[in-house]
Amino acid sequence: MAEKPLILLAAGGTGGHLFPAEALGVELIKRGFRVRLATDSRAVRYSGLFSRDMIDVVPSETVRSRNPISLARTAVMLGYGGLVAFNLVRRLKPAAVVGFGGYPTLPPLMAAKLLGVPGIIHDANAVLGRANRFLSTRVNAIATSLPGVLDRDPALAGKATTVGTPMRPAILEAAAVNYASPEPNGELRLLVVGGSQGARVMSDIVPPAVEKLDSALWGRLALTQQVREEDMARVRAIYDRLKIKAELAPFFSDLPARLASTHLVISRSGAGTVAELAAIGRPSILVPLPGAIDQDQFANAGVLSQANGAVRIRQAEFTPDWLAGEIAAFAAEPARLTAMAANARKVGRLDAAERLADLVTKVAGI
Template sequence: MAAGGTGGHMFPAQSLAEHMLRQGWRVKLSTDARGARYTGGFPHSTQIEQIASASFARGGIAAKLMAPLRIAAGTLAATWRMLRERPDVVIGFGGYPTIPALAAAWILRIPRAVHEQNGVLGRVNRLFAKHVDAVACGTWPTDLPEGVQGHYVGNPVRAAVAERAGAGYIPPGDYPISILVIGGSQGARILSDVVPPAIASLPMEILRNIRVAHQARGEDLERVGRYYAEHDIDADVQEFFRDVPRRMSEAQLVISRAGASSIADIAMIGRPSILIPYGAAAGDHQTANAQGLKEAGAAIIVPESRLDHTALAQQIETVMTHPEGAGQMARAALKCAVPDATQALAELIETIAQKGEG
């Protein structure tokens, strides 16, 4: 399997790896240095390799000119390894680090698939959509190229999330309450700019009970932590939480970007959420991701274009002062979960692999 360097790509890959290893498969993950940061939660028996790739969307002119050479080198290396190991099937989860593995599988005619987490195909998955045996979709409907048939399986969640599925929800009240803020690796800065002052402006009868767990970019850690401290808010600010499932299950409210994996986790555990879709997301796919929870009455969507600390504070206060409504949001989120997504994706992969044997 191959996955790009964000949690949105890596977490579904981790879920599939956990399942396939239990079924007796040998699993190898191909990623880049960014993706390697997320491999700590993968089962120890997963083989992990870093491979050369590049993006045409990042860096200066020199980096863009070098991108084809890096991709070609990564593809040659992946092809050589696959010639020796001859995998039964290759699946890509999106992101530019998947290009070498999928290209090598196409060259060698190895059965292959992609899994798209969002309602709009990412650049790499769109590039390969007509050159794979199956396109598995985590969100439905998914905008697919003409002539491409999608297979709706849902977005797999990690075992640590599945273990907390439907965890009991304690509505907000006059006692310690938790807010979890998760921004993802892209576009997290605006949450660091807006969320702390929004929370600080809440009425004191709410604020005195609040504890915040805020995931922020490394360059924002100090200022975010300092802001909370200066306003006497109990906050744990870290660059990456390795225990998001636990923190989410203990939260009364989740404030998050609308990445597909975050949406799947929120639905599986069942928590009220305020979702702020990433405005620069391709095809505005994060807004599409969030619609299901919103329409179910489980989430409030705040468009980035209308995000400021006053508007956000009003939405937080609405949830925190209506415990019955918050409980209804939690129950509605659970109804949006797809608990068998990992099993469905695994069955699709096994079917593709069997066709290759034939």
């Protein structure tokens, strides 16, 4: 009996890259394929679809600065990773290699190119990331989450397909939960997150914003906030003093379920976060990460804000006074939150994993 075809997935070791890879992996396994994940050492802690025996760690390094020593180190590590990846792809003989962004995808996809294995990249952002931009001319197909990403580049647009962002099973389960509008004078559930590592700006701005609210609103709040360990004591002290019902942690493993049960999300606007907010259909205040070369988070947030599913605010303008005003306004007019939830949901795509799997099998010729 012939062995099932193998699809090698390549992703950086953060949730924004790993979760779409997991979602595609689930769909491919349903279709009878084998899958493995090539990634960096960060993903060894990952506890989703890919068990340790399904993960191949490929050395990698990110371009962190223009310092010649740093650039030289990055080049050496990527070169070493390329050798490891070349031997890995030659040994595994995958039917295709699918990359999800991040520098750890460079060695496996370059190895695929050298060995004549079909390569596909997926980008969840409104603009191509640097690694994917480099790979875009070297792969057979480009899958995007959003339409129009490559409209300004006809050479690349010809091999681009808009599929959406593949959603892991936990998000699909959360998407089945209808938005429950807050009752007038009832509990208002806020979820504050800052990406997989948390964001200090949330610890700096949200607690003093809550403190500025009318004291009558404090008793209505049920707040869940992702807080880094080094910020935990000062954040907890403010909420305890105000007697706010607050659950604080550096990481929430059940974040999809928490997204489904919340009334308003305050968050960064990474591609995965924006896609999940759209898929589940939850209103949000989005604070893009400033200083990014590509301004990808600002563009991502724009997708939801232009659909009236989110409020986008630059970090420089994200002040306690501004945020207190927004929370108070939403609390006074819950119908706005309900409308935003519906608008966000219109942007979401729940069949992206199936659409990407269709593209992979087409490109791989299987």
